Amino acid sequence: MRKYPKRIRKMRGSRVCGYGRVGQHRKTGQRAGRGTTTQWNKSMYSYYLKQKELGFPDPNWKLGARGFKRPQDMVRIYKTNAINIKDLDIKIDDLVQKKKATKSGNTYSINLNDINIQKILGRGEIQKKINIHVKKASKQAIEKVQAAGGKIIILTEA
Numbered sequence: 001m002r003k004y005p006k007r008i009r010k011m012r013g014s015r016v017c018g019y020g021r022v023g024q025h026r027k028t029g030q031r032a033g034r035g036t037t038t039q040w041n042k043s044m045y046s047y048y049l050k051q052k053e054l055g056f057p058d059p060n061w062k063l064g065a066r067g068f069k070r071p072q073d074m075v076r077i078y079k080t081n082a083i084n085i086k087d088l089d090i091k092i093d094d095l096v097q098k099k100k101a102t103k104s105g106n107t108y109s110i111n112l113n114d115i116n117i118q119k120i121l122g123r124g125e126i127q128k129k130i131n132i133h134v135k136k137a138s139k140q141a142i143e144k145v146q147a148a149g150g151k152i153i154i155l156t157e158a
Helices: 008-012 045-054 074-079 085-097 137-146
Strands: 080-085 102-103 105-113 120-122 131-132 151-154
Touching: 080 085, 085 102, 085 105, 085 120, 085 131, 085 137, 105 151, 120 137, 137 151
Parallel strands: 080 120, 105 131, 131 151
Antiparallel strands: 102 105
């Protein structure tokens, strides 16, 4: 049993309960976050300007969160270069000139592995007869190439 009631009972209803202006007595106070990366424009602007003037850590340095960067080994695993059949249809003559593809009669032949493309996709239309060697192909791409008179040969890794 207390001799006197708690002081807070007197303060209830007074909006700040005896702690002065708004936002006080809340553990971190008015410091605007933790570290140098949060809300620098509020309470750490002078620090930011000083660091930028010093060129820390390089002249293009920007303070603040920059998101998540995926580990490079994971990026390499899932990286697949792809091309649509409409783009291949447009570029095939240029590739023949660069000797990346061959032409016999009205049939073109290309190995997309040679130009670092792992997958062929089915967007657009194709008019030319093209035989394509590639690691992966979408169903739509296979159908459209066959309808144009060409064929897609899926390469297997040995």
